Amino acid sequence: MKIGVLALQGAFIEHEKKLIECGADIFEIRQRRDIEHSFDGMILPGGESTVMGKLLLELDLMQPIRERILNGMPVMGTCAGLILLAERIAEDNTVHLGTMGMTVRRNAYGRQLGSFHTAAQFEGIGRIPMTFIRAPYIESVTSAEALAEIDGRIVAARDRNQLALAFHPELDESAAVHEYFLNMQ
Numbered sequence: 263m264k265i266g267v268l269a270l271q272g273a274f275i276e277h278e279k280k281l282i283e284c285g286a287d288i289f290e291i292r293q294r295r296d297i298e299h300s301f302d303g304m305i306l307p308g309g310e311s312t313v314m315g316k317l318l319l320e321l322d323l324m325q326p327i328r329e330r331i332l333n334g335m336p337v338m339g340t341c342a343g344l345i346l347l348a349e350r351i352a353e354d355n356t357v358h359l360g361t362m363g364m365t366v367r368r369n370a371y372g373r374q375l376g377s378f379h380t381a382a383q384f385e386g387i388g389r390i391p392m393t394f395i396r397a398p399y400i401e402s403v404t405s406a407e408a409l410a411e412i413d414g415r416i417v418a419a420r421d422r423n424q425l426a427l428a429f430h431p432e433l434d435e436s437a438a439v440h441e442y443f444l445n446m447q
């Protein structure tokens with residue numbers, strides 16, 4: 263199985279390590295020609311969604327990635343990657359890929375509580391560790407289905423071939439979320 267990892271900015275190396283640990287082949291997506299061959303899925307890592315969105319447009323990657331997602335390519339977005347996928351960002355007119363039926367709120371835990379570590383139930387996996395870094399949360403879902411919640415706030419959701427997480431599964435010991443994603447193929 264061959265997974266492309268968006269490697270423009272942010273925490274992509276940790277995702278690569280997890281995927282390799284799970285037995286997948288990986289390659290980095292840095293420019294348009296990197297996506298012009300066949301592969302089985304894609305990761306949109308954490309980082310800064312504004313910067314990543316701008317680079318996706320500048321590099322002419324936004325439209326081809328959106329098309330692949332709409333054609334059913336499995337995609338996993340973590341943190342900033344979740345923001346890229348959302349069809350709506352609360353109190354913000356920006357839409358990046360906009361393929362996933364949910365509204366997200368950026369930097370939703372405030373500056374002081376911006377980063378924390380906890381554990382919670384993840385539908386289909388069980389209880390797993392979750393690390394949040396200046397995280398967004400999912401305020402509401404339309405076509406997406408919630409998979410995990412913390413204090414009544416959705417932190418993971420799935421919309422058919424799309425998986426979005428407010429936390430960073432690549433930073434914890436468990437590889438369960440990456441395995442879940444690889445099984446979405």
Ligand code: GLN
Nearest residue numbers: 308309310311341342396
């Ligand atoms: N706060 C970042 C954003 O809005 C996301 C943080 C992260 O990816 N760790 O893009």
